Amino acid sequence: MKILVLNGSPKREHSDTMHITRAFLEGMNEATKHDIHIIQVIDKHIEFCTGCFSCMRNGGTCVHDDDMREILEEILTSDLLIWSFPLYCYGMPAPLKALLDRTLPLSSMAMQKVGDRYEHVGQADFSHLRYLMICGCGFPNSRHNFEPAVAGFKLCFPGSHTIITVPESPMFNAPEAAAVTEPRLALVKQAGRQYAETGEINESLLAEIGTPMIPEEQYAAIVNGGV
Numbered sequence: 001m002k003i004l005v006l007n008g009s010p011k012r013e014h015s016d017t018m019h020i021t022r023a024f025l026e027g028m029n030e031a032t033k034h035d036i037h038i039i040q041v042i043d044k045h046i047e048f049c050t051g052c053f054s055c056m057r058n059g060g061t062c063v064h065d066d067d068m069r070e071i072l073e074e075i076l077t078s079d080l081l082i083w084s085f086p087l088y089c090y091g092m093p094a095p096l097k098a099l100l101d102r103t104l105p106l107s108s109m110a111m112q113k114v115g116d117r118y119e120h121v122g123q124a125d126f127s128h129l130r131y132l133m134i135c136g137c138g139f140p141n142s143r144h145n146f147e148p149a150v151a152g153f154k155l156c157f158p159g160s161h162t163i164i165t166v167p168e169s170p171m172f173n174a175p176e177a178a179a180v181t182e183p184r185l186a187l188v189k190q191a192g193r194q195y196a197e198t199g200e201i202n203e204s205l206l207a208e209i210g211t212p213m214i215p216e217e218q219y220a221a222i223v224n225g226g227v
Contacts, residue, residue: 001196003028004078005038008085008096012040017136019172020164021084023185024134027192034196039071041095046071048098055105060123068102075103080130083153086169087137090148100156114158130199131157136169138223140216162201164191165210168219180213 003025009015028034047064055062062068075081085092092100107120133153139145146165153163166184171177187209191201212219 001028001032001034001079002077003034003036003080003082004074005036005082005084006041006096006099007038008041008083008093008099010042010093010095012042014173015084015086016138016169016172017084017086017134017166019181019185020136020166020169020188021082021134023188024082024132024164024192024195027189027194028196029192030189031193031196037074039074041099044068044071044095044099046095046098046102049101049104053104053109056107056109056120056123060105062102062105064102068099071099072103072105075129076106076124076126079128080132082132082134084134087135087146087149090145091152092149119158127159130160131162132195133161133163134166135164136166136172138170139167140219141212142167142210160199162195164188164201164206167210168213170223171213171219177213184209184213 005021005025007015007018007021009017025036044067046068047066050063052063083096085096088094091097106122106124106126108123110121111118112121131153133150135146135149137145142165145167150163150165154161172181172185174181187205191205191209194201194205
């Protein structure tokens, strides 16, 4: 399988969330070896979408001549697209959101009704693609937190999508927290193996991965103590 990872964190490889993503990829590779390419989105030249819709009318060619042309080509030749990002204001960091906006050339102006909603008709065949969202955040729990990002991801990729959310993710960059982070990363590796073998992750495993690693009050006290 060809896997493209879009690391949306401005911290690049030092991202809290990338600890989760790397563990997931390790689990996938334990099941079978994959071709993995990681893009540090912050390092790419990606102009903001201007909403001119030229790409949707002119065969998918954007008015901007930047790194998105090559990224779009790689997206279309991949089998799995992993969106790895920390939660910023209940959504994606700006560089990754700019990339998402610039996937517009894959769609045409024509619309079709799918179920009870309308979608743009594609200008390219990306029916083979599967989508995975891996998102960490600095709050102690998942309630009233990840919901906007999750809803947006499901709407953007209504087909084959899988979503992993993990609270208290700054702990992955704290060596002193290894007693609780290493067991959590082991669960993520298990999820990666399961996904590679079956294309799915058990709901109970996803739920366990998304629980706080330490009590919420204890985590909040630790964070507040360093303020």
